[in-house]
Amino acid sequence: MKLEICCYSIDDVMIAQQNGADRIEFCAGRSDGGLTPSYGDLLQLSQLNLAIPIHPIIRPRGGDFYYSQTEISTMIHDIELVRELNFAGVVFGALTLSATLDIKNLSRLINAAKGLSLTFHRAFDVCKHPLMALQQLQTLGFHRLLTSGQKATATAGIKLIEQLNHYSEHLTIMPGCGVKSSNLQRFIDIGLSEFHSSATKVMPSPMLYQNSEVNMSHTKQNESLCYTIDSDEVKKMKKLMIKD
Numbered sequence: 001m002k003l004e005i006c007c008y009s010i011d012d013v014m015i016a017q018q019n020g021a022d023r024i025e026f027c028a029g030r031s032d033g034g035l036t037p038s039y040g041d042l043l044q045l046s047q048l049n050l051a052i053p054i055h056p057i058i059r060p061r062g063g064d065f066y067y068s069q070t071e072i073s074t075m076i077h078d079i080e081l082v083r084e085l086n087f088a089g090v091v092f093g094a095l096t097l098s099a100t101l102d103i104k105n106l107s108r109l110i111n112a113a114k115g116l117s118l119t120f121h122r123a124f125d126v127c128k129h130p131l132m133a134l135q136q137l138q139t140l141g142f143h144r145l146l147t148s149g150q151k152a153t154a155t156a157g158i159k160l161i162e163q164l165n166h167y168s169e170h171l172t173i174m175p176g177c178g179v180k181s182s183n184l185q186r187f188i189d190i191g192l193s194e195f196h197s198s199a200t201k202v203m204p205s206p207m208l209y210q211n212s213e214v215n216m217s218h219t220k221q222n223e224s225l226c227y228t229i230d231s232d233e234v235k236k237m238k239k240l241m242i243k244d
Contacts, residue, residue, distance in 0.1 A: 001188070004055075004174065005234060006034070006198045008227070010177065016199070017052045017228040020238035023055045025091055025119075025146075025196065031221055032062030034121070036078050046085035053088035058109070065095040065123035072105050075132045079112040080212040081242060083228060089117030091146070097189055099128045101136050108139060118142045124177065125157075134164055137171055144172035146196055154179035162190045182237035189242070201230035 004023040005016035008030045016024060018147030026045065029035030034057045037045075042056060048140050058078050060071045067075070075092060082090050090113050094102040110118065120142045130150060137145060147164065149157020154175040165173040175187050187195060203226050210224050217223065 002194045003234070003237055004176075004194065004196045004240060005229065007229065008175075008198065010048075012229045013045065013050070013052075013054070016234060017050060017232055019229075019234040021052065021234055024052055026054050026056045027059075029059075029062065030120040031217055035059050035062065036075075039081065042081065042085055042087075042151060046066065047219075048085065052132070053116065053117070055089035055091050056082050056087055057121065058082070058090050058092040059121070065093055065126065065187060066102075067094055069227055072108065075109055076112045079109060079116075079163070087116070089119060089143075091119040093121045093123030095127055099126060099134050101127065101140075102138070103136065106140055110142075119144045119145075119146055119174075121146050122148060123163060130160060131166065131167060134167060134171065137170060140202070144174050144194065146174050146176045147204050148175070148177035155183050158186060158190065161192070162180055165190065165192060172188060181233055181240060184237050184240050195237070195241075197233075199230050199233040199237070201228050201233070203228065 002022040004025055004027045005021040007013045007016055008027055013024050028037045036058050037056050055179035056088055058075050061072050081089055090108055096102045096103050120137050124133060124145055124147050146156045148161035151157030154177050161173060161175050172194050173191060173192060174194040174196050179195055179197045205224050205226050215223060
């Protein structure tokens with residue numbers, strides 16, 4: 001079994017690795033659900049030569065997953081950078097206006113990612129016809145699918161996740177969104193072997209002065225809080241996986 005931890009900083013990556021994570025999904029843009037990391041972060045992370053596999057997400061913006069040709073070109077360039085920096089894999093997805101898989105542009109992205117491990121992200125959770133999409137992802141050559149079962153959380157979507165795992169021939173079905181030590185056993189019990197978690201820990205900002213009248217985020221999130229990886233939560237999940 002493998003535990004993938006979603007990390008939004010290099011410090012997060014180090015905490016996750018030190019506490020037993022098997023793989024990292026590396027992202028920027030926490031409030032957008034994960035965006036392509038900066039060149040500076042990717043370069044610095046690659047220079048650390050960590051033993052743990054790291055899969056940067058390739059997602060140029062938040063919102064929907066219908067991309068213009070300019071955005072697809074940006075994604076291709078970002079994938080090429082990830083390859084040049086010797087990362088193990090990439091995470092991406094793209095849909096058509098009718099919320100089906102964008103086969104043409106996905107094929108272009110896959111071609112750019114030749115030799116890398118391929119994960120299709122939660123764009124799957126807002127696409128039509130999930131079982132048809134599953135077969136298409138297998139034909140395209142993806143290695144794994146990150147999904148909440150088209151629900152707000154993976155526990156709510158566990159029935160579809162189990163169904164996807166039943167019909168998958170060689171695509172690894174990896175539950176994500178709300179997966180933690182308190183519910184991990186449910187996913188182990190339906191025969192899954194890879195799990196995705198943010199293992200988030202919230203802490204107060206270390207800033208000595210904060211202006212409560214100003215907020216920089218369009219989501220109006222509480223900017224007096226910081227988010228990091230809960231090392232104890234990672235350890236608990238790994239213990240459950242080893243015990244099973």
